[in-house]
Amino acid sequence: MSEEKPENAERDYAVDAILIRSRYKVTHIQYAQDQYAALQAVDLESREKREYLLNVYEGELVKSYVDSFDRLRHCAAYHGLFMDQGSLVALFDAVGGTPIDQVFFKGAEVTWQERVDAAQALFHLGLSISDYPPEIACAALLSENLRFWPKEGRLEVHYQVRPMEGMNQREEALLLLDQVKKVLLRRYASPKAEIRFLDSLEEQVFLTPVALYSHWNLAKDEIIADYEALEAKTSLQRALYLFFQNVGRLAKRIWKGRKGRKA
Numbered sequence: 001m002s003e004e005k006p007e008n009a010e011r012d013y014a015v016d017a018i019l020i021r022s023r024y025k026v027t028h029i030q031y032a033q034d035q036y037a038a039l040q041a042v043d044l045e046s047r048e049k050r051e052y053l054l055n056v057y058e059g060e061l062v063k064s065y066v067d068s069f070d071r072l073r074h075c076a077a078y079h080g081l082f083m084d085q086g087s088l089v090a091l092f093d094a095v096g097g098t099p100i101d102q103v104f105f106k107g108a109e110v111t112w113q114e115r116v117d118a119a120q121a122l123f124h125l126g127l128s129i130s131d132y133p134p135e136i137a138c139a140a141l142l143s144e145n146l147r148f149w150p151k152e153g154r155l156e157v158h159y160q161v162r163p164m165e166g167m168n169q170r171e172e173a174l175l176l177l178d179q180v181k182k183v184l185l186r187r188y189a190s191p192k193a194e195i196r197f198l199d200s201l202e203e204q205v206f207l208t209p210v211a212l213y214s215h216w217n218l219a220k221d222e223i224i225a226d227y228e229a230l231e232a233k234t235s236l237q238r239a240l241y242l243f244f245q246n247v248g249r250l251a252k253r254i255w256k257g258r259k260g261r262k263a
Contacts, residue, residue: 019044020084024054031160035059038160040094051094052079055161062088065161068133075132077159092159097147104182110150112227116220117153118183122146123216125155126176126209134167137209141175169208176209177201188246191226193219195249 018026024041030053031038039054057065069081069090079091104110104118125146129137139145139161147156184190186198197219206212230238 020054020089021082024052026054027051031162033162035061036163038162053092053094053159055090055092055159056084057088057090057163058086061163062086065090065135068135071133072136073131075129075159077157090161095147095156095158097149097154097156097158099144100146100148100179100182101143103148103150104185106185112189114150114153115183115185116224116227118148118150118155119180119216120220121148121153121155122176122180122183123209123213125157126172127213129157130169130172130209134169134172135164136161137169137172138164138167138175141172141179143179146179173206173209173212176212177206180212189230189242191223191230192245193222193226197223 018039020026020039020041023043023045025044026039026041028040029037030040035058037056039056041052041054043050043052055065065088066081069078072078077093077095079093081088081090083089104115126141129140132140136159140157140159142160142162145158145160147158148154181198181201184194184198186195190198197216200215200219204215206215230241233241
């Protein structure tokens, strides 16, 4: 499943002072669509002027999201639900960090350790939110909501819970896979264990994030060992090893392509 990004997902509008419940001063409208908005706001009653992310639902969305948030458990970033002038408001911590697409992109200078740490963080996140209502868990795995501190290997979720259709654990697993593939790219310097793992993600069907986490745990140590062995080689040894490894991969793809055409 490829994540579809709404046209206005990246907009961040400055707004005049808007107060919700005479307490939360809205500073930015991060996202808006029919019957939904994500607002960044400051809590005027907190001594440190704490920032929150407010998910605001209207109309037909109110009833369904009351049920969704009522079933949300064990989410430290969630601070409750309230009604304001007929709108439903879900309160979450505002999160900084850098969105995943701005950290892991083709050509980004990211070490293999940072990639493995990020993959571990993603798989662990998938596991930890697997019991959330699917409409909340799936939204958490959208690119704009995954915020990284790559040098620290830290991942946090910016809970902009926008409405999405057809959400279930299978879709959650697909969204998680999409994000993992941004982190563990097929690169010239990828060792054999990492390529085997990426191949397995294409060849097998994973119905839940829990299944993905288990699969990652079986492969992780071997991937790390391969990287460490590659790092231990001299520059010449590493260059020769990668050259012949990539020539072998290319030959294998060509052979498979010819075999497929004959069939």
